[in-house]
Amino acid sequence: MMMKKFIYLDNAATTKTSPTVVEAMLPYFSDYYGNASGIYEIGVKSKEAISKSRERIASTLGAKPEEIYFTGGGSESDNWALKAVAEANGGIMTAGTEPAREGALFHPAIRDDTGLAPVKNHIITTKIEHHAILHTCEYLEKRGMEVTYLNVDENGLVNPRELEHAIRPQTGLISVMFANNEVGTIQPIREIGEIAKRHGILFHTDAVQAYGQLPIDVEALHIDLLSASAHKLNGPKGVGFLYIRRNIRIQSLIHGGAQERKRRAGTENVPGIVGFGQAAREAVDTMAERTAYERELRDYLIDRILREIPYTRLNGHRTKRLPNNANFSFQFIEGESLLILLDMEGICASSGSACTTGSLDPSHVLLALGLPDDIAHGSLRLTLSAETTREEIDTAVEAIKRIVERLRSMSPQYEDFCRHSPSQF
Numbered sequence: 096m097m098m099k100k101f102i103y104l105d106n107a108a109t110t111k112t113s114p115t116v117v118e119a120m121l122p123y124f125s126d127y128y129g130n131a132s133g134i135y136e137i138g139v140k141s142k143e144a145i146s147k148s149r150e151r152i153a154s155t156l157g158a159k160p161e162e163i164y165f166t167g168g169g170s171e172s173d174n175w176a177l178k179a180v181a182e183a184n185g186g187i188m189t190a191g192t193e194p195a196r197e198g199a200l201f202h203p204a205i206r207d208d209t210g211l212a213p214v215k216n217h218i219i220t221t222k223i224e225h226h227a228i229l230h231t232c233e234y235l236e237k238r239g240m241e242v243t244y245l246n247v248d249e250n251g252l253v254n255p256r257e258l259e260h261a262i263r264p265q266t267g268l269i270s271v272m273f274a275n276n277e278v279g280t281i282q283p284i285r286e287i288g289e290i291a292k293r294h295g296i297l298f299h300t301d302a303v304q305a306y307g308q309l310p311i312d313v314e315a316l317h318i319d320l321l322s323a324s325a326h327k328l329n330g331p332k333g334v335g336f337l338y339i340r341r342n343i344r345i346q347s348l349i350h351g352g353a354q355e356r357k358r359r360a361g362t363e364n365v366p367g368i369v370g371f372g373q374a375a376r377e378a379v380d381t382m383a384e385r386t387a388y389e390r391e392l393r394d395y396l397i398d399r400i401l402r403e404i405p406y407t408r409l410n411g412h413r414t415k416r417l418p419n420n421a422n423f424s425f426q427f428i429e430g431e432s433l434l435i436l437l438d439m440e441g442i443c444a445s446s447g448s449a450c451t452t453g454s455l456d457p458s459h460v461l462l463a464l465g466l467p468d469d470i471a472h473g474s475l476r477l478t479l480s481a482e483t484t485r486e487e488i489d490t491a492v493e494a495i496k497r498i499v500e501r502l503r504s505m506s507p508q509y510e511d512f513c514r515h516s517p518s519q520f
């Protein structure tokens with residue numbers, strides 16, 4: 096199928112599957128299609144391939160292979176971490192009635208002298224998490240959990256002191272994303288991990304955007320649970336993993352067969368897991384060079400947009416941000432209109448706002464950064480890849496300049512604004 100030429104600047108939404116990843120996956124569709132539980136050769140081949148992927152991925156995190164559990168993607172990993180820890184801590188099912196029974200969760204820091212773990216029905220998270228975390232928290236709140244949603248500053252940073260302040264005797268889990276998918280801000284994960292450790296609280300991080308982009312060491316950062324997804328790092332869609340530190344006992348989210356050491360049932364997605372292993376290896380092997388390239392191109396993009404388009408702001412932290420993320424707000428325009436016009440010029444981008452049932456809700460992330468509604472509405476996210484070229488960035492910048500100018504010329508607010516401050520023009 097021939098597609099018209101386009102410029103893809105939406106790599107935070109998903110990425111192109113790398114040709115070498117596809118190549119690594121192909122034999123597991125056509126030749127080694129055996130069920131990994133089979134005792135015959137093609138089943139054993141599948142099983143070996145899964146083990147190899149697990150080892151590769153573990154090595155990228157400073158983890159042990161038996162701490163990596165393959166899932167159906169980032170959303171599943173996030174759901175599993177939050178729901179299973181809440182249950183193990185007695186926050187749901189037994190909430191308010193009796194303490195969680197021994198055997199629910201063996202995390203040494205959490206058990207008291209009686210051997211009975213006290214109910215830990217409180218979660219601390221942030222207002223800027225992905226919906227896979229936020230909607231899971233809302234679900235848990237309806238079942239007796241209490242959730243603190245931390246504010247962030249104007250750059251999207253969590254304040255570790257504020258986080259420590261929010262800790263209660265009942266806090267059983269802290270879940271803070273590694274890096275934000277909309278504005279790219281990277282959180283002080285090490286500090287948060289240290290606080291969690293000091294208080295004997297489990298620490299989960301949604302690292303779906305960070306994994307493959309930033310170096311991660313679960314030991315050094317004191318991470319207990321970590322979610323990642325293959326399709327954000329040039330791997331296939333529909334496969335992810337949850338890292339679960341070895342001494343943590345949580346229940347399965349998906350019940351059934353004995354796959355993934357009885358903790359995630361379902362016939363393994365062998366080609367997907369092989370693809371994830373290959374993508375992880377490529378991402379980590381090329382990380383330094385690739386992210387240096389992306390960072391330079393990102394800064395070029397940011398500088399041009401801020402310099403050449405007035406009444407524009409960069410959303411997210413200027414330096415503590417993902418190497419490939421740029422997010423802008425253009426005053427006096429609607430992000431959706433900008434996106435549609437960019438699409439007509441073959442430029443794939445994304446806005447901060449999610450279009451739900453016909454009404455345009457501004458992004459919860461931009462609102463948490465303190466942006467007023469109208470400015471949050473005029474936002475645009477551009478996320479680059481190693482394949483993005485300077486020519487493509489130049490083309491995109493020229494198109495954005497032209498479209499923003501055109502949309503503003505049709506905006507009554509802009510007209511009004513110009514009339515009241517004519518000296519500026």
Ligand SMILES: *Cc1c(COP(=O)(O)O)cnc(C)c1O
Nearest residue numbers: 168169170225227276303304324
């Ligand atoms: C994409 C994304 C997810 C969801 O991952 P899927 O594999 O698409 O389910 C979760 N968290 C963050 C931060 C993401 O960017």
